[in-house]
Amino acid sequence: MTQRFQFDIHATDGKARTGIISTPRGDIRTPAFMPVGTAATVKAMMPESVRATGADILLGNTYHLMLRPTAERIAKLGGLHKFMNWDRPILTDSGGFQVMSLAELRKLTEEGVTFKSHIDGSKHMLSPERSMEIQKLLGSDIVMCFDECPALPADRARINESMQLSMRWAARSREAFGDRPGHALFGIQQGGLEQDMRAESAAALTKIGFDGYAVGGLAVGEGQEAMFGCLDYAPEQLPQDKPRYLMGVGKPDDIVGAVERGIDMFDCVLPSRSGRTGQAFTRRGVVNVKNARHMDDPRPLDEDCTCPCCSQYSRAYLSHVFRAQEMISSMLVTWHNLHYYQELMAGLRAAIAAGDLAGFVKTFHEARALGDIEPL
Numbered sequence: 001m002t003q004r005f006q007f008d009i010h011a012t013d014g015k016a017r018t019g020i021i022s023t024p025r026g027d028i029r030t031p032a033f034m035p036v037g038t039a040a041t042v043k044a045m046m047p048e049s050v051r052a053t054g055a056d057i058l059l060g061n062t063y064h065l066m067l068r069p070t071a072e073r074i075a076k077l078g079g080l081h082k083f084m085n086w087d088r089p090i091l092t093d094s095g096g097f098q099v100m101s102l103a104e105l106r107k108l109t110e111e112g113v114t115f116k117s118h119i120d121g122s123k124h125m126l127s128p129e130r131s132m133e134i135q136k137l138l139g140s141d142i143v144m145c146f147d148e149c150p151a152l153p154a155d156r157a158r159i160n161e162s163m164q165l166s167m168r169w170a171a172r173s174r175e176a177f178g179d180r181p182g183h184a185l186f187g188i189q190q191g192g193l194e195q196d197m198r199a200e201s202a203a204a205l206t207k208i209g210f211d212g213y214a215v216g217g218l219a220v221g222e223g224q225e226a227m228f229g230c231l232d233y234a235p236e237q238l239p240q241d242k243p244r245y246l247m248g249v250g251k252p253d254d255i256v257g258a259v260e261r262g263i264d265m266f267d268c269v270l271p272s273r274s275g276r277t278g279q280a281f282t283r284r285g286v287v288n289v290k291n292a293r294h295m296d297d298p299r300p301l302d303e304d305c306t307c308p309c310c311s312q313y314s315r316a317y318l319s320h321v322f323r324a325q326e327m328i329s330s331m332l333v334t335w336h337n338l339h340y341y342q343e344l345m346a347g348l349r350a351a352i353a354a355g356d357l358a359g360f361v362k363t364f365h366e367a368r369a370l371g372d373i374e375p376l
């Protein structure tokens with residue numbers, strides 16, 4: 001196993017790429033989907049079950065973990081991998097996005113952000129240096145730069161001001177991260193939907209030099225068309241030979257469209273969160289298990305799915321346990337959803353390797369157009 005962090009592209013098809021990110025904790029097959037383990041757990045899933053769905057890497061949230069149980073406590077207990085019983089790669093976000101969306105009484109300065117915890121009102125500070133320190137204490141394999149992301153729509157002046165601050169913070173993050181063989185630091189491109197600012201941000205990050213690059217500041221309410229419009233140019237502004245990560249995306253058709261545009265990594269709470277609200281993603285679209293039409297249906301969620309939920313349980317059972325608010329409802333639908341997402345990524349990887357991404361995408365859209373399932 002490699003002791004270095006390395007990205008090798010094995011095949012391309014149009015702008016899409018497939019390859020392997022090698023890390024001392026294991027390989028990550030790209031394009032990759034990272035399930036979100038916000039509070040040191042992918043909700044409703046055991047770590048071995050997450051791995052069984054095909055996940056090579058998880059995402060952990062700096063903001064949540066620094067507040068509870070604290071990064072210092074996790075470090076004392078041997079780091080996040082040991083703490084949560086996941087020995088494969090972990091990517092941690094910087095806390096920047098969540099401090100802006102969740103924390104109270106935020107105060108943003110050149111130095112960083114001070115805020116009050118949404119859990120107990122305690123006072124905290126996040127800066128590039130503190131974010132790097134926390135992510136190191138957690139033992140994260142892929143560390144994200146501390147950045148600021150304005151909500152869209154925002155005017156050009158606001159987007160530019162925020163992007164420039166994020167670039168100064170990127171340089172400070174790089175400096176504070178230091179030299180840590182086997183660990184990677186990713187820069188985050190900002191610039192909203194402004195092509196020239198995205199280019200300026202990409203140039204600034206490339207000059208600093210990172211192990212990978214994220215397209216940040218998307219999936220914040222701009223809609224798929226605007227997001228794809230930005231992805232028509234943003235990934236190509238970043239270095240060709242490093243992983244490109246689209247943060248916080250997304251729905252299955254968002255992921256397919258972004259892979260076509262040259263994105264290698266994704267994370268999203270959608271498959272796990274939807275699992276808890278009885279919403280299942282299938283090749284033929286979304287199935288709501290709470291819908292009354294499933295109460296007598298002996299068929300699985302998806303007759304072609306090989307996950308433990310579909311191979312052993314009926315829609316009728318899922319409908320029942322959801323209505324009865326039994327925990328197994330969240331467990332089964334989350335398992336299915338994560339399995340579906342990983343199958344989708346495996347399909348994309350195979351199609352790119354075979355040079356038939358267009359065929360895969362056509363089949364993907366055709367199956368969804370058929371609708372969930374035939375009437376009984």
Ligand SMILES: [Zn+2]
Binds near residue numbers: 307310311
């Ligand atoms: Zn399934």
